[in-house]
Amino acid sequence: MRLAVLILAASGSLLAQEANSGFEIRTSLSAGGFFSDRLAVQPRDGAPATAGARAVFYPAWKINRHWSVAGTYQVYTRPYFYEQFNTQGHGLKGDLLQAHLSYSQFWKNGSLVVRAGQLSSAFGSFLLRYDDMANPVIDMPVTYGYYYKPITTLGQAGAQADLTLAKFDLRAQFVNSSPANRRSVFDSDQYGAWAGGAGVTLTQGFRVGVSAYRGPYLHREYAFYRAGEAKPRDLPGSAYGLDVEWARGHWDVTGEWQKFQRAYRVVPFLNQHSGYGEVRRVLHPRWYVAGRAGYVRSSRNPANDIYEVAVGYRPNAHQLLKVGYQIQHGPATPGTTGNTFAIQLVTTLRLVSIARD
Numbered sequence: 001m002r003l004a005v006l007i008l009a010a011s012g013s014l015l016a017q018e019a020n021s022g023f024e025i026r027t028s029l030s031a032g033g034f035f036s037d038r039l040a041v042q043p044r045d046g047a048p049a050t051a052g053a054r055a056v057f058y059p060a061w062k063i064n065r066h067w068s069v070a071g072t073y074q075v076y077t078r079p080y081f082y083e084q085f086n087t088q089g090h091g092l093k094g095d096l097l098q099a100h101l102s103y104s105q106f107w108k109n110g111s112l113v114v115r116a117g118q119l120s121s122a123f124g125s126f127l128l129r130y131d132d133m134a135n136p137v138i139d140m141p142v143t144y145g146y147y148y149k150p151i152t153t154l155g156q157a158g159a160q161a162d163l164t165l166a167k168f169d170l171r172a173q174f175v176n177s178s179p180a181n182r183r184s185v186f187d188s189d190q191y192g193a194w195a196g197g198a199g200v201t202l203t204q205g206f207r208v209g210v211s212a213y214r215g216p217y218l219h220r221e222y223a224f225y226r227a228g229e230a231k232p233r234d235l236p237g238s239a240y241g242l243d244v245e246w247a248r249g250h251w252d253v254t255g256e257w258q259k260f261q262r263a264y265r266v267v268p269f270l271n272q273h274s275g276y277g278e279v280r281r282v283l284h285p286r287w288y289v290a291g292r293a294g295y296v297r298s299s300r301n302p303a304n305d306i307y308e309v310a311v312g313y314r315p316n317a318h319q320l321l322k323v324g325y326q327i328q329h330g331p332a333t334p335g336t337t338g339n340t341f342a343i344q345l346v347t348t349l350r351l352v353s354i355a356r357d
Contacts, residue, residue: 052080189219
């Protein structure tokens, strides 16, 4: 299940995979309206309602049956993601999430895909559903994001190999920085980090997986790098996690549990664990309901519990309308101050499609 999604992202579409070569550009366009008290307090100090938009482009060039080039580039307005409600600034921002050269080999009971370039982290499972069309609710799980999160949603430079053998899948990745503090190829303090995982599909629709990462995560200009601290290369960040996927009939269930540790010398280590469970129930070919319940516990920050529900409606095969409500419960968000009501419309388009036999 996991590798099928990776191959689809690397090769573009089923059309491009079936042909000997081809080029395609797909896009996912999202528009949303958000209502939350978090928008009206410091540091944003704006109105409690705002609107945002996001466009994600997926160019893919299949050179031949083994080689392909693919990428993912997003453009969005700020604020668009929920975690940006607590940050300053407006405007338009673009991110290169993926851009890689891939080699793939398939045989009867297995496959091998090797990629090099800009890659999403191999840790965890949510990044396979990062597109708004694939995410049944609106927000991301609490450990994924852009600002001081233990799993970056931005791309990292490196290489990765994915292998499937019958019911087993394995992946190994080496990148230029830790998922806990992503660095671009132009930044200072880049240190290699490992990530990887393995899974087994026990029965059709039921997969259990594990993943881990380890590598230096700090840099000298980092907000939490203090005077007198050890060299960043000597302070590793590590994590391990468990993920489960189950699908049968009208039900889809996904869950993750993760534990993180970030090393320091002048202050105690930062230890954190979190988890979430997500359920989607299809009511009708056009309608579904979904919910996600998650938590995060940290040795340094207040506890936080997050509950999100959404109703999805598909007007046609290329559009999805979601209406959702999120509740954040914890010392930092008393009462309803952390809650968010949102409406999101997602549209997918195929901009270019050229295939050759």
